[in-house]
Amino acid sequence: MPKITGAQCLADMLAGYGVSHVFMVPAVLRRTLAEMERRTKIKRIHTHGEKSAAYMADGYARASGRPGLCMAQVIGALNLAAGLRDAHLAHSPVIALTGGREPKTKFRKVYQEVDDVPAFEPVTKFNATVDDVSRFPDMLRQAFRVAVSGTPGPVHLQFRGNEGQIDAEEAEMEPLVEPQFDRVPPFRPEPDAKSVLAALKWLQDAERPVIVAGGGVRASGAKRELVALAEKLSIPVATSLNGKDSIPGVHPLSVGVCGTYSRESANRVVSRADLVCFVGTETGGMTTHFWAVPKIGIPAIQIDIEPEALGRNYPLKAAVLGDAKIVLAKMIQNADAKTAARREPWLEQTRSICGEWRAKYRPMLESDAVPVRPERMCAELTRHVPDNGIVVVDTGHAGMWMGGMYDLREPGQSYLRSAGHLGWAFPAGLGAKCGAPDRPVVVFTGDAGFWYHIGEIETAVRWGINSVTVVNNNASGNQSKRGFDRVYGGEQTEKARELWTYRMVNFARIAEDIGALGIRVEKPVELAPAIQRALKADRPVVLDVATEIEALAPLAVS
Numbered sequence: 105m106p107k108i109t110g111a112q113c114l115a116d117m118l119a120g121y122g123v124s125h126v127f128m129v130p131a132v133l134r135r136t137l138a139e140m141e142r143r144t145k146i147k148r149i150h151t152h153g154e155k156s157a158a159y160m161a162d163g164y165a166r167a168s169g170r171p172g173l174c175m176a177q178v179i180g181a182l183n184l185a186a187g188l189r190d191a192h193l194a195h196s197p198v199i200a201l202t203g204g205r206e207p208k209t210k211f212r213k214v215y216q217e218v219d220d221v222p223a224f225e226p227v228t229k230f231n232a233t234v235d236d237v238s239r240f241p242d243m244l245r246q247a248f249r250v251a252v253s254g255t256p257g258p259v260h261l262q263f264r265g266n267e268g269q270i271d272a273e274e275a276e277m278e279p280l281v282e283p284q285f286d287r288v289p290p291f292r293p294e295p296d297a298k299s300v301l302a303a304l305k306w307l308q309d310a311e312r313p314v315i316v317a318g319g320g321v322r323a324s325g326a327k328r329e330l331v332a333l334a335e336k337l338s339i340p341v342a343t344s345l346n347g348k349d350s351i352p353g354v355h356p357l358s359v360g361v362c363g364t365y366s367r368e369s370a371n372r373v374v375s376r377a378d379l380v381c382f383v384g385t386e387t388g389g390m391t392t393h394f395w396a397v398p399k400i401g402i403p404a405i406q407i408d409i410e411p412e413a414l415g416r417n418y419p420l421k422a423a424v425l426g427d428a429k430i431v432l433a434k435m436i437q438n439a440d441a442k443t444a445a446r447r448e449p450w451l452e453q454t455r456s457i458c459g460e461w462r463a464k465y466r467p468m469l470e471s472d473a474v475p476v477r478p479e480r481m482c483a484e485l486t487r488h489v490p491d492n493g494i495v496v497v498d499t500g501h502a503g504m505w506m507g508g509m510y511d512l513r514e515p516g517q518s519y520l521r522s523a524g525h526l527g528w529a530f531p532a533g534l535g536a537k538c539g540a541p542d543r544p545v546v547v548f549t550g551d552a553g554f555w556y557h558i559g560e561i562e563t564a565v566r567w568g569i570n571s572v573t574v575v576n577n578n579a580s581g582n583q584s585k586r587g588f589d590r591v592y593g594g595e596q597t598e599k600a601r602e603l604w605t606y607r608m609v610n611f612a613r614i615a616e617d618i619g620a621l622g623i624r625v626e627k628p629v630e631l632a633p634a635i636q637r638a639l640k641a642d643r644p645v646v647l648d649v650a651t652e653i654e655a656l657a658p659l660a661v662s
């Protein structure tokens with residue numbers, strides 16, 4: 105076997121796994137970056153911070169289903185680790201490569217060095233060091249294998265040398281790639297046949313069942329099967345926020361997102377159900393409104409690829425271990441459509457609950473008020489996001505507004521959400537556009553969220569990453585208003601507002617200055633033409649909407 109350098113091996117292997125972009129702040133693995141230019145077509149996206157590089161890799165991974173790559177030298181490693189936290193919470197397959205310590209010099213007060221490895225432990229599935237160049241092939245293969253297998257998640261490899269200079273060394277190596285692990289899911293484990301029939305029996309016997317679908321449905325590519333089963337048996341479908349794109353919001357069986365950043369109708373339906381069927385959801389706090397919706401003790405069945413997830417929060421009548429797409433297909437095959445008639449009164453009830461929700465919020469969804477209401481922004485996005493669009497949503501109020509008020513219209517649309525980190529959506533949207541370049545990407549963020557990584561407008565312009573970023577700009581982080589009202593005993597002092605308000609800034613002007621298209625909207629009638637213009641522009645766009653600072657998103661359970 106001929107000798108090659110670590111850099112050549114790494115560049116060839118990443119290309120072999122189909123990696124099209126890496127996101128990083130130099131200088132790390134410099135020789136590898138040079139070899140990428142010589143030997144591959146990989147784009148080396150040089151960002152304005154390691155955290156946003158990690159968020160871009162995360163958006164890339166969630167949009168494409170393929171591992172997203174991000175990198176940092178030793179001094180940037182913890183910034184990168186901070187950025188893996190959302191990917192970890194969202195089960196997104198991100199591979200982080202960092203520079204690390206050199207055994208010859210460690211403990212001698214080396215410039216910029218601390219032991220970074222422990223900080224990656226809580227946000228990764230696999231956290232390892234590469235200390236000998238001959239280990240490049242097997243360690244990289246393991247990184248891909250772990251990132252995409254089972255419940256996907258982040259992986260960290262630390263390379264010897266503060267900038268990963270180990271990549272200059274040579275060894276006899278074969279840059280062998282296992283294409284099976286270049287995307288999610290690498291395996292589709294078959295369920296035990298008896299467990300499928302047992303779960304199906306519970307579902308068919310129920311009079312008021314509801315399905316709660318999570319992000320596992322997207323990971324498995326099981327949307328079609330989920331909707332087909334719900335249709336065959338007449339079962340309403342609620343989703344977690346992460347699973348919002350499991351079923352279009354306009355589908356007659358969709359009742360909306362349940363849990364905390366949610367739609368009231370979904371929580372009303374889930375609360376009244378006599379059986380809950382969880383599919384690809386970890387039944388976490390946000391999906392269940394901290395285990396109040398549904399209440400623990402409700403008859404429940406669960407389908408998941410991860411044995412540890414089955415029954416973690418809700419004792420189960422039946423548990424099915426397997427790939428969601430396969431399990432649901434088997435349930436459809438065995439389902440008795442005649443049992444659907446039994447659920448007609450329940451469907452009638454759920455339709456009326458959803459109708460009441462629409463009637464209650466229609467005035468806000470159609471509001472002509474100035475400053476613009478966020479609900480109206482969501483309604484305009486429902487109308488104008490293209491049929492193959494990917495919507496990428498920040499957390500906080502952005503998550504509440506879009507989770508509750510925005511509807512996907514088509515099965516070809518996707519919805520990606522921050523798992524909790526403010527500021528995630530704008531860089532994640534850039535990564536999503538790199539991961540799915542043929543699909544329109546529309547980001548929804550508040551102004552506080554947008555400020556975090558505003559420098560990445562320059563990255564978008566430099567690389568021609570043409571996402572549309574819609575900013576709900578109320579010159580504040582007004583989701584915090586309720587919380588501060590409370591601690592001030594009901595009414596805040598003028599000075600209290602300094603805890604959550606900002607200057608009103610025109611982001612469209614900033615975007616224009618940096619070379620993007622900036623569009624400022626101040627009236628609701630301007631929204632539709634602005635969104636259409638943004639989508640046609642084929643440039644990075646910042647659509648800055650001046651909105652009502654007093655607008656507070658409705659709470660989950662009223």
Ligand SMILES: Cc1ncc(C[n+]2csc(CCOP(=O)(O)OP(=O)(O)O)c2C)c(N)n1
Pocket residue numbers: 499500501502524525526549550551552553554576578580581582583584
């Ligand atoms: C990293 C991080 N820090 C703090 C928070 C807490 N937080 C949630 S929403 C929010 C303010 C959101 O403001 P903005 O994005 O402008 O949206 P608005 O509430 O004004 O609609 C804050 C500070 C968080 N979610 N993540």
